[in-house]
Amino acid sequence: MPAKPRICFLINPMSGTNRRQDVPALITRHVDTAAVDHEIRLTQYAGHAEELARQAAAEGFRTVVAVGGDGTVNEVGRGLLGTATALGVVPRGSGNGLARHLRIPLTLPAAVQRVCAPDFQRIDVGHINGRAFFCTAGLGFDAHVSKCFAQAGTRGLSTYVKVALREYRHYRPTPITVALNGQTLQTDCYVLAFANAAQYGNNAYIAPLADIRDGLLDLCLIDSLPVVRAVRVGLGLALGNLPTSGAAVFHTSSHIRVRAATPLGFHIDGDYGGEAREFEVALTPLALEVAV
Numbered sequence: 001m002p003a004k005p006r007i008c009f010l011i012n013p014m015s016g017t018n019r020r021q022d023v024p025a026l027i028t029r030h031v032d033t034a035a036v037d038h039e040i041r042l043t044q045y046a047g048h049a050e051e052l053a054r055q056a057a058a059e060g061f062r063t064v065v066a067v068g069g070d071g072t073v074n075e076v077g078r079g080l081l082g083t084a085t086a087l088g089v090v091p092r093g094s095g096n097g098l099a100r101h102l103r104i105p106l107t108l109p110a111a112v113q114r115v116c117a118p119d120f121q122r123i124d125v126g127h128i129n130g131r132a133f134f135c136t137a138g139l140g141f142d143a144h145v146s147k148c149f150a151q152a153g154t155r156g157l158s159t160y161v162k163v164a165l166r167e168y169r170h171y172r173p174t175p176i177t178v179a180l181n182g183q184t185l186q187t188d189c190y191v192l193a194f195a196n197a198a199q200y201g202n203n204a205y206i207a208p209l210a211d212i213r214d215g216l217l218d219l220c221l222i223d224s225l226p227v228v229r230a231v232r233v234g235l236g237l238a239l240g241n242l243p244t245s246g247a248a249v250f251h252t253s254s255h256i257r258v259r260a261a262t263p264l265g266f267h268i269d270g271d272y273g274g275e276a277r278e279f280e281v282a283l284t285p286l287a288l289e290v291a292v
């Protein structure tokens with residue numbers, strides 16, 4: 001009999017809002033043991049999932065499953081780049097942007113059953129200043145909010161919205177120069193999002209037309225955000241019609257350079273990445289295999 005594929009579940013115990021569940025026991029209950037062999041490992045600190053994923057790939061696991069939110073997915077995905085091991089996702093974050101984009105089930109039992117009998121597909125991978133992202137990266141207000149959110153003490157959508165409304169009163173755009181597709185744009189950056197997937201998570205569609213397998217990033221530029229436009233952006237995110245709302249400008253490209261007049265914050269899959277004056281953003285087509 002051929003050997004069963006081996007799956008390694010990497011759990012971020014800090015992700016999501018329901019931390020009291022016994023996640024390892026739930027996974028073990030729902031794994032199809034007739035179809036796969038599995039192991040469960042827990043992360044012990046931020047960044048650990050990347051090391052554990054790389055190690056699991058070296059051990060020959062067919063799939064390494066990120067059990068967590070988009071931050072954990074990012075770490076596991078980074079660890080698997082350049083290996084023959086696929087990324088799986090059991091979504092447990094508050095946003096779950098990549099899982100929603102790939103139509104991975106959002107409940108734990110269904111997601112575990114899915115990774116035991118998946119289709120394998122390849123997706124594009126973005127890089128911002130050399131750091132990989134799978135869902136979205138961005139400059140400006142959303143990065144600033146991700147920094148404040150990380151300091152907020154509690155997580156979840158309601159904390160995110162509260163932080164965003166508080167910061168909106170003070171945040172001002174930064175002048176930037178954007179080079180893409182042989183042209184140069186001088187503009188202001190309130191938000192400049194680089195979307196590989198269509199949404200930030202929570203069905204907030206920053207780039208509803210983004211295709212994760214087309215070799216292109218969808219750029220969404222918002223140069224200023226007075227109140228009336230903020231309402232239109234909010235509605236556009238929720239309804240998935242930002243491109244036709246007139247509240248943002250869209251481009252597609254696989255290689256973008258940005259120079260900012262003053263240091264500008266950036267995020268990587270929703271986690272704050274720091275500040276920089278220059279950004280190089282590029283897409284590598286179909287660089288990661290995922291179990292969907």
Ligand SMILES: Nc1ncnc2c1ncn2[C@@H]1O[C@H](COP(=O)(O)OP(=O)(O)OP(=O)(O)O)[C@@H](O)[C@H]1O
Binds near residue numbers: 073097
């Ligand atoms: N054991 C750990 N202790 C502390 N932090 C951890 C640990 N494991 C992972 N992390 C960090 O937790 C951060 C948040 O994780 P993740 O994004 O998966 O969950 P979330 O924030 O609840 O979900 P979402 O991004 O959907 O809101 C990640 O950036 C990761 O680096």
